Amino acid sequence: MDDLNGCEVCQKPANQKCGGCHSIFYCGKEHQRSHWKKHKKFCRPFEMANDDNVGRFIKATKEIEEGSVIFEERPLSVSPMQLTLPVCMGCGNHVTAEDVHPCPKCGWPLCGEQCESNPNHVPECYYTSKIGQKVSITTFDTIHPLYRCVGALRCLYQKQFAPDVWRKIEKLESHCKLRKGTDGYEQDRLCVVDTIRNFLKLKEFSEEEILRCTGVIGVNAHEIPLSTPSQVGLFNVTSIFEHSCRSNAYKTFSMAGQVRVIAGRKIDKGEHISICYTEPLQTTLFRQKHLQRTKFFSCRCERCLDVTEFGTNVSALNCQSGQCKGIVLPGSFENENAEWCCKQCGSKQTAEFVMNAMKRIGDDLVLMDKGSVEDCKQFLDHYSTLLTPNHAYMIDIKLALGQLIGNGDYSLKTVSVDDLLLKKQLCQDVINIVNIIAPAEKRVIGIMLVEIYTCTTELQRRKLHKANKDPVSMLTECTTILRQAVRCLQHEPEVLFEGKLYLQALKDLKKLEGCNQLLIQNPSLLMK
Ligand SMILES: C[S@@+](CC[C@H](N)C(=O)[O-])C[C@H]1O[C@@H](n2cnc3c(N)ncnc32)[C@H](O)[C@@H]1O
Numbered sequence: 001m002d003d004l005n006g007c008e009v010c011q012k013p014a015n016q017k018c019g020g021c022h023s024i025f026y027c028g029k030e031h032q033r034s035h036w037k038k039h040k041k042f043c044r045p046f047e048m049a050n051d052d053n054v055g056r057f058i059k060a061t062k063e064i065e066e067g068s069v070i071f072e073e074r075p076l077s078v079s080p081m082q083l084t085l086p087v088c089m090g091c092g093n094h095v096t097a098e099d100v101h102p103c104p105k106c107g108w109p110l111c112g113e114q115c116e117s118n119p120n121h122v123p124e125c126y127y128t129s130k131i132g133q134k135v136s137i138t139t140f141d142t143i144h145p146l147y148r149c150v151g152a153l154r155c156l157y158q159k160q161f162a163p164d165v166w167r168k169i170e171k172l173e174s175h176c177k178l179r180k181g182t183d184g185y186e187q188d189r190l191c192v193v194d195t196i197r198n199f200l201k202l203k204e205f206s207e208e209e210i211l212r213c214t215g216v217i218g219v220n221a222h223e224i225p226l227s228t229p230s231q232v233g234l235f236n237v238t239s240i241f242e243h244s245c246r247s248n249a250y251k252t253f254s255m256a257g258q259v260r261v262i263a264g265r266k267i268d269k270g271e272h273i274s275i276c277y278t279e280p281l282q283t284t285l286f287r288q289k290h291l292q293r294t295k296f297f298s299c300r301c302e303r304c305l306d307v308t309e310f311g312t313n314v315s316a317l318n319c320q321s322g323q324c325k326g327i328v329l330p331g332s333f334e335n336e337n338a339e340w341c342c343k344q345c346g347s348k349q350t351a352e353f354v355m356n357a358m359k360r361i362g363d364d365l366v367l368m369d370k371g372s373v374e375d376c377k378q379f380l381d382h383y384s385t386l387l388t389p390n391h392a393y394m395i396d397i398k399l400a401l402g403q404l405i406g407n408g409d410y411s412l413k414t415v416s417v418d419d420l421l422l423k424k425q426l427c428q429d430v431i432n433i434v435n436i437i438a439p440a441e442k443r444v445i446g447i448m449l450v451e452i453y454t455c456t457t458e459l460q461r462r463k464l465h466k467a468n469k470d471p472v473s474m475l476t477e478c479t480t481i482l483r484q485a486v487r488c489l490q491h492e493p494e495v496l497f498e499g500k501l502y503l504q505a506l507k508d509l510k511k512l513e514g515c516n517q518l519l520i521q522n523p524s525l526l527m528k
Contacts, residue, residue, distance in 0.1 A: 009035050022047035022061050044071060046273055048240060055173060057242040057272055064267040067487060070249060071261045075224070075233030076165050077158060078120050078257070079151035079217070084229060086140050086147070089124060090115025092227035097140050107134030123157030124150060127200050148188070149195040151221070151232065152213035156196070156205050168236045174215030176208075178296040188214040219295055226253055226495055235259055244274035244301040245287055250440040251275055252491045262491050264440020274301075280438035281399075283315035283392045284333045285358070303437060304333060310436050313388040314395070317354065320386065321347040327388060328354075357386065361393055371408070373419075376401040390433050399444065402426040402451050412458045424455045443498050446488030450505055453481045475516055482509045 007014035007027035014025035016032060020043040026032040046058050064070055080087045088095050088111035089103070101110045103121065106128035110116060128135055137144060158165040179185040192214055193207045220239040221232035238251065238259050248271065250264050267273060278290045284304055291299050303309055307329045308316070315333070319326040319342040326344025330351070340349040361383060369375045379397050387394050405423040406412035415423070427448040434441050434448075460474045486509055489502035 007031055008039070018043060020045060020061060046070065048237075054242045054272075056240050058237075058240055060267045060269055060271050060273055062269050064263045064273075066263050066265050067490070068263050069260050069491070070263055070267075070273065071237060072254070072258050073235055073237055074258050075235055076168055077151075077154050078224065078231050078233045079154050079221075080147055080231055081229065082148050082151060082214075082217075083143050084147050085142065086137050086144050087227075087229065088112075088115050089121040089150070090118030092120075092229070092231040094228060095140065097138070100137075100140070102134075102137075105129045107136055109137050120154075123154045126157065127153065127202060131201050133199075145191055146195065149192045151217045152188075152192050152210050153196060153200070155213040155216065155234070156202070156210070159205075169213075169216060169234060172216045172220045172234065172239055174212045175219050175296045176212055176215045179211075179215050179218070184218065185211065185215075222251060222259060224253060224257060224259075226255070226257060226493060233257075233259070238275075241273055241275045243277040243291065243295070243297075243299060244272075244303075245276060245278070245280060245284075245299055246301060246303040246438055247274040247276040247280075247440045249273050249275050250442060253493050255493050255495065260491060262442075264442060276438065276440070280441055281314075281392055281395055281434070281444070283358070284309065285315060285336065285355075286392070288333060288336070298334070307331070307333060312390045312433055312436050314390050314392050314433065314437055316388045316391065317349070317357070317386055318388055319345060319347060321345055361387070365393060365396065370397075370400045371404065373401065373404050376404060389429075395430060395433055398426040399430050399448075402430060402448060406454070406458070412454060415458070417459070417462070420455050420459055424452055424459075427451045427455070442488040443492065446485050446492075446505075447498065447501060449481055449485035449488060450501055453478055453485060453505070453508075456481060472519055475512060475519070479509065479512045479516060482512060 006012060006025070008024045009031035010027060012027045014027040016026045016028060018024050018026070018032070018039065023044070024039065026035065045060055045062050045064050047061050048056055049059050050056050078092075080089075080092055086095055086100070086109050087093060089108045090110055093111055095101075095109045095111050099111065101112045101115075102108070103110050103116060103125055105116075106125040108121065108124055108128065110118075110121070115121065135146065137146065155166075155169050158169060188211055189207065193210050196202050196205055196210055197207070217232065217234065221234055222238060223230045224233045238261060241249065241261065248263065248265055248267050249261050252260050252262060254260060261273070261275065277295055278287045280287075282290075284307070288299060288304065291297060308327075313327055313329070315329070317328040317340070319328050321342065322345075324342060324345040324347070326342040328340050328342045328347075328349055330338040330340045332338060337351045339351065340354050341347070364379070368379060376397050380394060380401070383391075383393065402423055405419050405426075406415045412420075431445050431448050431452075434444050457478055460478070463474075482505055485505050486502065489498055489505065492498035492502050494500060494503060
């Protein structure tokens with residue numbers, strides 16, 4: 001995204017921008033035409049812009065179709081999470097006392113010989129062996145403080161050995177001024193600065209510079225879920241996409257570790273392209289707090305500004321006053337201490353009451369067994385008086401229960417018709433809400449569609465068995481659902497649950513399409 005001011009072909013002064021990416025220039029039509037064959041591989045449907053509110057952001061330079069890959073790139077730097085149990089410094093996967101393979105040069109934990117030469121591990125290996133020390137990690141079941149410094153160390157290594165990469169890292173926002181005085185900043189000052197400057201004796205890196213790196217990681221790093229646990233990565237362009245709680249794009253990863261930004265819906269020319277930095281299916285209070293604590297801004301997206309979240313009432317409570325069936329919400333979420341008020345009867349609740357209730361239910365959610373159909377049903381029943389049907393907590397349980405019924409120990413064939421219908425309804429409820437509040441959450445929609453598909457096939461199997469139903473329309477119904485699921489999950493990496501689900505759904509879809517084709521070609525088969 002670097003600005004170029006000369007013609008891409010002859011370097012002469014140029015003022016004709018490429019209409020696709022707006023990021024390169026030509027002296028005239030002729031050079032633009034001759035260069036297209038080369039440029040089309042790199043031409044992007046967006047450009048970078050800047051404003052006082054968001055800082056740098058990304059804007060579409062042409063219409064982008066839903067489901068298309070907007071951008072793909074490798075990370076500038078990858079590291080384990082700051083707070084982590086010991087993991088392999090190569091691949092990032094968990095290691096235990098039994099299977100750890102300490103690096104023969106520096107002692108940092110690896111999972112085996114194959115990770116000794118993993119490029120991710122070069123920085124800490126270089127700096128640790130240079131001082132003639134070896135790291136010795138012997139406890140594997142608690143968060144290890146030494147890992148706190150790895151992200152910053154790997155960035156600083158780029159400063160010394162890969163200045164091109166460092167220039168890109170340096171441009172990223174660190175919010176150092178806003179972070180100063182926070183617990184995270186103090187912890188970084190005590191742990192990370194101390195490890196880098198005193199244990200590793202890297203006096204060439206100043207405290208300020210080290211804290212800038214931890215700040216950049218905190219504000220910009222994206223979780224890379226390809227290992228267990230996930231690692232985090234800094235990206236040159238992906239780090240520039242702004243946040244929205246109702247984003248129009250989402251991220252996924254290729255098996256090679258490249259991030260992909262995908263259009264979650266059609267994006268118009270000139271629209272800002274956004275991704276979601278927080279949990280899109282959470283309440284507004286939760287999302288706001290999380291964004292303020294980790295990214296240092298208050299979100300003012302269309303969803304946050306509408307307390308009803310487009311009429312879904314995902315953050316609202318039911319009125320508890322007498323027979324009133326009203327909805328209780330604050331006038332705005334911008335002030336977390338604002339009073340909540342019933343839109344129907346006008347009765348009021350303090351912010352403190354709401355926060356305590358949310359905390360209590362949140363604690364219940366953490367403690368309950370989300371793998372138990374009965375516990376999930378009980379939760380929905382118990383909280384239906386206080387929480388709206390689409391409240392984030394209710395959606396969370398509906399999402400769990402929609403997957404749980406007929407899975408695991410229960411085969412779908414043993415599930416009652418009532419439960420099958422309930423499963424289908426719960427999954428549809430989740431899809432309906434997600435489509436309104438976070439339409440780019442294709443993973444959730446895809447998972448729910450697969451559940452609806454399995455449920456529909458089972459219900460059809462039973463109906464078909466009892467009454468002579470029309471098999472063609474049944475087949476068409478299943479094919480349509482599965483096709484939508486495949487479209488939603490198509491970009492998911494195969495190591496993840498969603499990627500595996502995609503492969504299975506694709507296989508089933510091919511079979512269904514084959515059956516459809518067969519029936520169209522041989523209608524007489526239906527008579528048999
Ligand atoms: C990952 S960076 C995005 C790139 C950043 N704008 C820049 O100029 O480098 C995240 C930071 O961008 C800003 N930002 C992103 N989305 C925003 C939004 N919706 N509203 C306000 N600020 C936002 C915040 O300062 C946030 O901490």
